[in-house]
Amino acid sequence: MSEMNREATTSMPMTNGRAATNTTARRSTTNRRARARQTAHDERLERRRAGKSGFSNPANPRRSMMLTLICGLFVAYCLFPFVYLLVNATKTQADFTSTFGLGFGHGFALWDNLQTVFTYQDGIFGRWLVNTLLYVVVGAGGATLLAIMGGYALAKFRFPGRNAVFVVVIGAISVPGIALAVPQFLLFAKLGLTNTPWAMIIPSLISPFGLYLMWIFSDQAVPTELLEAARVDGAGEFRTFWQVSLPLLAPGIVTTSLFTIVATWNNYFLPLIMLKDSSWYPLTIGLNQWKDQASTAGGQAIQNLVITGSLVTIIPLVIAFLLLQRYWQSGLAAGAVKE
Amino acid sequence: MAVPGIPTVRETGSLQKMKRGGRSWDWRGWKFMLPFALVFIFVFIVPIVYAIWISFYQKRMVGGTVFVGLANYIRLMQDAQFWDSVRRVALFTVVQVPIMLFLAAAMALALDSMKLHGSRFFRISTFLPYAVPAVVSTLIWGFVYGAKYGLVGSINNVFGSDLNVLAPSVLLAAIGNIVTWEFTGYNMLIFYSSLSTIPHSLYEAASIDGASEWQIVRRIKLPELRGSLAITVIFSIIGSFQLFNEPSILQNMVPGNSVTTYYTPNMYAYNLSFSGNQSNYAAALAIVMAIITMSIAYVVQLRSMREQMK
Numbered sequence: 060m061s062e063m064n065r066e067a068t069t070s071m072p073m074t075n076g077r078a079a080t081n082t083t084a085r086r087s088t089t090n091r092r093a094r095a096r097q098t099a100h101d102e103r104l105e106r107r108r109a110g111k112s113g114f115s116n117p118a119n120p121r122r123s124m125m126l127t128l129i130c131g132l133f134v135a136y137c138l139f140p141f142v143y144l145l146v147n148a149t150k151t152q153a154d155f156t157s158t159f160g161l162g163f164g165h166g167f168a169l170w171d172n173l174q175t176v177f178t179y180q181d182g183i184f185g186r187w188l189v190n191t192l193l194y195v196v197v198g199a200g201g202a203t204l205l206a207i208m209g210g211y212a213l214a215k216f217r218f219p220g221r222n223a224v225f226v227v228v229i230g231a232i233s234v235p236g237i238a239l240a241v242p243q244f245l246l247f248a249k250l251g252l253t254n255t256p257w258a259m260i261i262p263s264l265i266s267p268f269g270l271y272l273m274w275i276f277s278d279q280a281v282p283t284e285l286l287e288a289a290r291v292d293g294a295g296e297f298r299t300f301w302q303v304s305l306p307l308l309a310p311g312i313v314t315t316s317l318f319t320i321v322a323t324w325n326n327y328f329l330p331l332i333m334l335k336d337s338s339w340y341p342l343t344i345g346l347n348q349w350k351d352q353a354s355t356a357g358g359q360a361i362q363n364l365v366i367t368g369s370l371v372t373i374i375p376l377v378i379a380f381l382l383l384q385r386y387w388q389s390g391l392a393a394g395a396v397k398e
Numbered sequence: 399m400a401v402p403g404i405p406t407v408r409e410t411g412s413l414q415k416m417k418r419g420g421r422s423w424d425w426r427g428w429k430f431m432l433p434f435a436l437v438f439i440f441v442f443i444v445p446i447v448y449a450i451w452i453s454f455y456q457k458r459m460v461g462g463t464v465f466v467g468l469a470n471y472i473r474l475m476q477d478a479q480f481w482d483s484v485r486r487v488a489l490f491t492v493v494q495v496p497i498m499l500f501l502a503a504a505m506a507l508a509l510d511s512m513k514l515h516g517s518r519f520f521r522i523s524t525f526l527p528y529a530v531p532a533v534v535s536t537l538i539w540g541f542v543y544g545a546k547y548g549l550v551g552s553i554n555n556v557f558g559s560d561l562n563v564l565a566p567s568v569l570l571a572a573i574g575n576i577v578t579w580e581f582t583g584y585n586m587l588i589f590y591s592s593l594s595t596i597p598h599s600l601y602e603a604a605s606i607d608g609a610s611e612w613q614i615v616r617r618i619k620l621p622e623l624r625g626s627l628a629i630t631v632i633f634s635i636i637g638s639f640q641l642f643n644e645p646s647i648l649q650n651m652v653p654g655n656s657v658t659t660y661y662t663p664n665m666y667a668y669n670l671s672f673s674g675n676q677s678n679y680a681a682a683l684a685i686v687m688a689i690i691t692m693s694i695a696y697v698v699q700l701r702s703m704r705e706q707m708k
Contacts, residue, residue: 216427
């Protein structure tokens, strides 16, 4: 997003004539793409011209092959485990232990593996997937809602105890998970909540980082004058919130929900202590249990299922991140830049 | 909607005026803050208070649970295993966090320089590991590390070498690699976001004044990174002092007993309370760790972070 703007503005001066006629002549949305192409074209020209004159515009520099290669090494490091996972999800258990780690096996067993993952132990993996979805929808959804409201309150109201809320929440982030988990477990056990979905959902409702993001975001995205105008028109606080503020907060909400979803989807420690009954497990605990099976006496090693199950576990999140790129990037930008 | 007795904005003017006037409190914010606050109290405050409370007690075979004052804390101070685990995460923090943040900042600067071919691809692929659960990333790296059937094993077969990245002496570095892989992209994105807010007119002005690109990096970009550095440093320190998932998942993938039950403070507390049945002692440990973590975070940069948020 920001890059598009940046590129558009930097190439403007070089192309005033053409760009101006373009924008006035055709304003339809379909032409936005044509304009982006035009911008890219102008950029290329500018780079070439800069290359000849020996003067490089720091706001639009020449690309460097060297730097791309160096950074490419780091990207290779980041992507290599994904490749390993994909390659090994196509192997049978026998091939997994006998063939080269990054090479394919003797056959292509991906579909067989997928089928076995969902049918092994009466299809318990499907149950884990449904559990995870439940925890994500209720837990992360609730966490996002609470963070939106709390962040909005912190940004737009000067209420008594506001500073205390800030200090307590920041302090709470630095309390080790275990410091909370042990007494949380004892407390939930007393209330009869352990081994039920609530033990997983209720602690997931609090996301201090989400609160922080929504605070910063509300501060920037919702103009106080707009709120006052709505109040002058006689709208109540909640109506102002739903009808005026929420639409303005949309990109921040997408960002916050992505982060709460990742936190809940990936949570390992909380379900590890709260849930003993494998039919309430989320995917993370279930996968770990399958991995452990190899090291128990007489246990059947099912590494091919662990690998394939891992692949199934990460695919939804990877897709979500790819599709919602624009939102979380602009949302995080807003979060990181509070002056 | 308004709480009785409290003047509405219409009567008092802007929010600022109300605050400065100090005649009455503006309670409206609590309507939105309350749900978060209530759940927060239930899942954070009450357990912490409860942990402090039980840390003064001990379960005895005879006589049940008795009040023992500071006995748990005194025992902790003399517990060699506990200090062993604290030393390990401290070493981990001192080595891993700077490497990770340096990589993240370098990558963010490279992306922001707009000199890369295909920068969108670079941005998304370095961030992608963040979407992977710790369990899955530890499993993948664990399989890669495995000397018997993993990638390291395959490499040993091909080259006839005898690499073992899970040997006790390098195990911590192997874990550090997993954590670096998981979180560099996340930190990179925070850095990158703060860089992308610098107005580009500043760069143009600098280049007209004859500044070289390195000077622009040093004088404009690095100072801008300082603000987000505070956040990333604090979150990284807190994260590595709470190290648990990676070593505990690796535990039975590592040959022998290299990952002990007291490998990190969190693992020690977990094993004490869930297999050792010593929740009171574990609570004392958790509180001491919380205090250590909070004071380090505070000393390092909490102050600058607070200023940033005002």
